[in-house]
Amino acid sequence: MAGQKITMSHGLNPVSGFVLCGGASRRMGRPKALLAIRGTTMIERQVRLLGTVARKVFVVGWPADLSKSKLTNIIRDLTFLPDKLEGRGPLGGIYTGLLQSRSEYNLFLGCDMPFVDGGFLEFLCRRALESRADVTVPKSRARRLEPLCAVYRKRAAGAVRHSLANGENKVNRFFPRVRCEVVPWREIALAGFPPTIFDNINTPEEYEAAKRILNYEC
Numbered sequence: 001m002a003g004q005k006i007t008m009s010h011g012l013n014p015v016s017g018f019v020l021c022g023g024a025s026r027r028m029g030r031p032k033a034l035l036a037i038r039g040t041t042m043i044e045r046q047v048r049l050l051g052t053v054a055r056k057v058f059v060v061g062w063p064a065d066l067s068k069s070k071l072t073n074i075i076r077d078l079t080f081l082p083d084k085l086e087g088r089g090p091l092g093g094i095y096t097g098l099l100q101s102r103s104e105y106n107l108f109l110g111c112d113m114p115f116v117d118g119g120f121l122e123f124l125c126r127r128a129l130e131s132r133a134d135v136t137v138p139k140s141r142a143r144r145l146e147p148l149c150a151v152y153r154k155r156a157a158g159a160v161r162h163s164l165a166n167g168e169n170k171v172n173r174f175f176p177r178v179r180c181e182v183v184p185w186r187e188i189a190l191a192g193f194p195p196t197i198f199d200n201i202n203t204p205e206e207y208e209a210a211k212r213i214l215n216y217e218c
Helices: 042-051 089-100 118-131 154-165 171-177 185-190 204-214
Strands: 016-020 056-060 079-081 105-110 135-138 149-153 180-183
Touching: 016 042, 016 089, 042 056, 042 105, 042 118, 056 089, 079 089, 089 105, 089 149, 089 154, 089 171, 105 118, 118 135, 118 149, 118 180, 135 171, 149 154, 154 171
Parallel strands: 016 056, 016 105, 056 079, 135 180
Antiparallel strands: 105 149, 135 149
C-alpha cells in the first residue's frame, strides 16, 4: 500500500533516498528548498516523501552559505552531502549520492517538485526493482524524461563519472551507456497519476500557481 516502506527483494539493500538541493535559484530569487507549502518547507516535504520508501534519506548539494536555522530538527539531523564536484548541476549531485550510498537502489528527487507524492515514489521504486535496470526514469506527458525523479543503481556511478569527466553535465547524456528502463507516460497515467506530477517551480509565478493548484495556503 502507498505510504508503507517497500519490502526489498533479490537480496538487495533497501532503497536510499536523496533530495537534490543544488542550484542558485536565480529565477526564483530565493532558495527553492525553503519555499513553504502549507507551512512546510519544500525540503521537509521531499524528505518526508522519501522517508515513506527509503530506509535512509540524505540531502545533497545544500549551499554552504545557506543557513539551516529555518529547518526543523528532523531535517537538521540528516546527513547533508556537499557536492563532490561543484558547479556540475544535478548530475554532480547524483554522482555524490551514488558514491555515498550503501544501497544498490537510490531514489533521487528534486527539491522543487511539489506535485510528486508518496504513491508515485513507491510505484517508481517497485518498477526499478522489477526491471533491475541501472536507471529507472519516468517520462512526462510531454514525452520528456524526468531524471530528477528517478532511481539509479549504485553501479551506474562509473558511467556518471565518465560523463562528468567529459564535461557532459546533462543528466541523460550517460543513459545510453547503461541499461535504462523508461516508464512511459501512458503507464503512469493508467496507474492514476495526474499530468502535473512532474511539474517543478522555478519562478515566483510558478510557485504561486502551484499553491493555487494544490489549494494550499502558506
